[in-house]
Amino acid sequence: MKLISVVVPCYNEQEVLPMFYDEIIKVTDGMKKEHPDTEFEFLFINDGSKDRTLEIFRELADKDKRVRYISFSRNFGKESGMYAGLKNCKGDFVVVMDADLQHPPAFLPEMYNYVRSGEFDCATTRRVSRTGESPVRSWFARKFYKIMNKISDTEIVDGAQDFRFMTRQMVDAILDMSEYNRFSKGIFSWVGFRTKYMPYENVERPAGTSSWSFWGLFRYSLEGIMAFSTFPLALSIFCGIISLVIGFVLLVIALIVEFATNSSGALLFILSVIFGIGGVQLGCIGIMGQYLGKTYLEVKNRPVYITGETDEDYRNKKNADK
Numbered sequence: 001m002k003l004i005s006v007v008v009p010c011y012n013e014q015e016v017l018p019m020f021y022d023e024i025i026k027v028t029d030g031m032k033k034e035h036p037d038t039e040f041e042f043l044f045i046n047d048g049s050k051d052r053t054l055e056i057f058r059e060l061a062d063k064d065k066r067v068r069y070i071s072f073s074r075n076f077g078k079e080s081g082m083y084a085g086l087k088n089c090k091g092d093f094v095v096v097m098d099a100d101l102q103h104p105p106a107f108l109p110e111m112y113n114y115v116r117s118g119e120f121d122c123a124t125t126r127r128v129s130r131t132g133e134s135p136v137r138s139w140f141a142r143k144f145y146k147i148m149n150k151i152s153d154t155e156i157v158d159g160a161q162d163f164r165f166m167t168r169q170m171v172d173a174i175l176d177m178s179e180y181n182r183f184s185k186g187i188f189s190w191v192g193f194r195t196k197y198m199p200y201e202n203v204e205r206p207a208g209t210s211s212w213s214f215w216g217l218f219r220y221s222l223e224g225i226m227a228f229s230t231f232p233l234a235l236s237i238f239c240g241i242i243s244l245v246i247g248f249v250l251l252v253i254a255l256i257v258e259f260a261t262n263s264s265g266a267l268l269f270i271l272s273v274i275f276g277i278g279g280v281q282l283g284c285i286g287i288m289g290q291y292l293g294k295t296y297l298e299v300k301n302r303p304v305y306i307t308g309e310t311d312e313d314y315r316n317k318k319n320a321d322k
């Protein structure tokens with residue numbers, strides 16, 4: 001038997017939850033027919049909703065014993081919801097998806113095929129269009145991915161989403177990253193593994209509203225940059241060097257003015273000292289930033305490596321196939 005856990009973080013989703021449940025049951029029943037050795041569990045996370053979300057969970061749990069839920073004491077954010085779900089699910093395969101049907105359950109059978117065959121460890125969707133999104137927001141989103149991929153070693157695919165069908169192995173690797181500030185897009189990519197990206201057109205929410213404001217997204221993207229890059233800490237070194245160079249140029253000009261002309265170079269000399277000292281200070285702060293960056297990475301306590309396969313896995317698999 002193979003157990004598939006469907007993890008769904010929910011925040012104020014009373015309007016779409018019943019629709020989502022009907023839809024997911026339809027799709028998973030179909031998958032069960034195709035693969036009779038497959039079981040499902042549905043793990044809903046109530047992220048401190050202020051509406052009837054929790055009551056709906058209870059109703060679902062009453063009528064379907066595969067439904068489990070965890071209800072938070074307050075709103076902790078979607079990242080915490082996903083973490084709680086991954087930590088508490090029991091499946092051999094795990095799906096993370098939104099409740100608002102923007103992650104269409106219709107993708108699940110195909111995703112399952114990719115992961116089940118052993119060809120991929122993770123199947124996910126990638127938005128190829130941003131229809132239904134304001135142009136300003138799309139522009140910022142594109143710029144974010146561009147900057148992020150320049151300054152970070154972790155590649156973040158533009159349009160990649162938190163809609164993931166993963167193996168237990170990948171889920172365990174994600175849970176090994178126990179950092180508090182979680183930026184899932186980066187974490188999914190950081191752990192590696194073979195990922196299948198399935199392109200799709202953006203779908204709009206059938207009901208309810210997105211809980212992301214523009215500023216919320218902006219803060220979240222800064223969070224992403226801080227979590228996966230220490231580049232901003234190095235910025236003051238560059239500023240320091242530029243300031244030093246300006247100071248030096250000013251000093252040369254001050255000397256020329258003082259000795260080669262009749263006017264006084266005193267003012268320029270003072271300016272050059274200001275730039276020079278400023279540059280040295282910024283440079284020192286930058287050096288401290290480098291150490292802080294290293295400390296930051298140590299404190300995160302990320303795994304030093306993640307194993308994909310060993311000879312033991314290979315032999316076990318070969319025996320199982322026989």
Ligand code: UDP
Nearest residue numbers: 009010011047077078081098099210211212
């Ligand atoms: N969500 C959550 N906690 C939050 C905000 C959102 O669990 O604080 C859930 C929400 O219920 C939904 C998913 O995260 O299932 C995506 O949220 P939303 O649709 O608002 O984001 P968008 O699709 O606009 O990125």
Ligand code: MG
Nearest residue numbers: 098100102210
């Ligand atoms: Mg949504």
